Amino acid sequence: MPVGAGLGTSAAVAVATMYAYIRELGYDIDKRELARLAWQVERDVQGSASPTDTTMATFGGIMYVKPEGNNAVMEPVRLELMFH
Numbered sequence: 001m002p003v004g005a006g007l008g009t010s011a012a013v014a015v016a017t018m019y020a021y022i023r024e025l026g027y028d029i030d031k032r033e034l035a036r037l038a039w040q041v042e043r044d045v046q047g048s049a050s051p052t053d054t055t056m057a058t059f060g061g062i063m064y065v066k067p068e069g070n071n072a073v074m075e076p077v078r079l080e081l082m083f084h
Contacts, residue, residue, distance in 0.1 A: 010046070011053030014038040031058050032074055039072065 015038040022029050029037075035051070035058040042049035051072035052065045062077040 008053040008057060010042060011038065011049070012057040014041050015054055015057040034058050035074060036071060040070070 015034060018038050018041065019029070019034060022034075035055045038054040038058065039049055039051045042054060051067050051074070052063075055063050055065045055072065055074045059074070059076065062079065064073065064075045064077055066073040
């Protein structure tokens with residue numbers, strides 16, 4: 001993938017690598033914490049990063065994401081609620 005293409009590949013790699021190491025070491029992790037830690041790693045490595053990429057790589061589906069300092073609000077969007 002081209003660098004800076006905006007496809008979220010670095011987030012996907014960060015989430016997958018972190019999750020693989022955590023599981024290999026015999027631990028488990030909450031998805032919100034995984035997304036937050038992967039976002040932190042991306043910020044540390046790249047200088048800036050969007051929590052949206054790591055949230056989507058972690059959860060999939062449709063999510064509402066709002067950065068709040070070093071954390072982010074991450075909530076699934078329930079489509080059935082949008083069409084009532």
